[in-house]
Amino acid sequence: MDTLLFEKLIRLGLQKNEACVYLSTLEMGEGSIMSISKACNLNRTTCYDILVRLCMCGIINRSLKNKKRIYIAEPPFRLHQYLQSKKRQAEQRLEELEQCLPDLKALYKTNSKPVIKFAEGQKAMEQMYYHKLDSKSTIYSVLNQKNVDIFGEMGAHQSIERYKRGIKEKVLAVKNSKGIGWYKKIYEGNKRRQENTEYRWIEDDEHYKTGGEISIFDDKVNVILSNPEENVAFEIQSQTFADFLKMLFEFSWLHGKKTMDNQ
Incomplete structure (x- = not known):
């Protein structure tokens, strides 16, 4: 696994295990839970939970092959789309916070002492x-x-x-x-x-x-x-x-x- 890429993915916001699973799947192209978990030295349950999260992010997909479930890495530009989506969500949340900030400040109480x-x-x-x-x-x-x-x-x-x-x-x-x-x-x-x-x-x-x-x-x-x-x-x-x-x-x-x- 490319250590430099691994560290960059962590800085981009992925958890360590998520970055490991994503990179392993990307390198393999596709893989089963067993092969991906083995590559990342994770138990199957933990690996499955991470794959489900990455599928929800749109950077990994799942399919059936010979009646077996496999996981396929999406093209890297999907990661860019995912981060852009996270950026838009963060901007929307900041706008919503600006709207409710006066009400939150009104609720913020201080003691009578300075x-x-x-x-x-x-x-x-x-x-x-x-x-x-x-x-x-x-x-x-x-x-x-x-x-x-x-x-x-x-x-x-x-x-x-x-x-x-x-x-x-x-x-x-x-x-x-x-x-x-x-x-x-x-x-x-x-x-x-x-x-x-x-x-x-x-x-x-x-x-x-x-x-x-x-x-x-x-x-x-x-x-x-x-x-x-x-x-x-x-x-x-x-x-x-x-x-x-x-x-x-x-x-x-x-x-x-x-x-x-x-x-």
């Missing part, structure tokens, strides 16, 4: 940061890009995807070289992006050493601390806490300086 989730490492932090893309309301963010290198690709992707989804954001940013450079790169001269993401600035101060971002939306407070010695994210889910921080943000927003583009 729920706190942590994420460490680049990949886990990115996944938590992208929770912003599920926001149903304007996002309030406090951003300090001093000593921060993590926001490049991650921040750009989030900003573009959020813009496509029509999710607005108010950003209260510390006015330093990195923050200004980021704003110019992503937003300057683009009125539509500025309408989607409004910036106001806090004058830089020596006390503002901690780099990161706090995002407040819906019932969540999403925090990215990205100084090299920290490099951690956490999210607090609490409607009361989120509402309280939104109130503080709105007060701070009134005292922030507008960008030249927004004036």
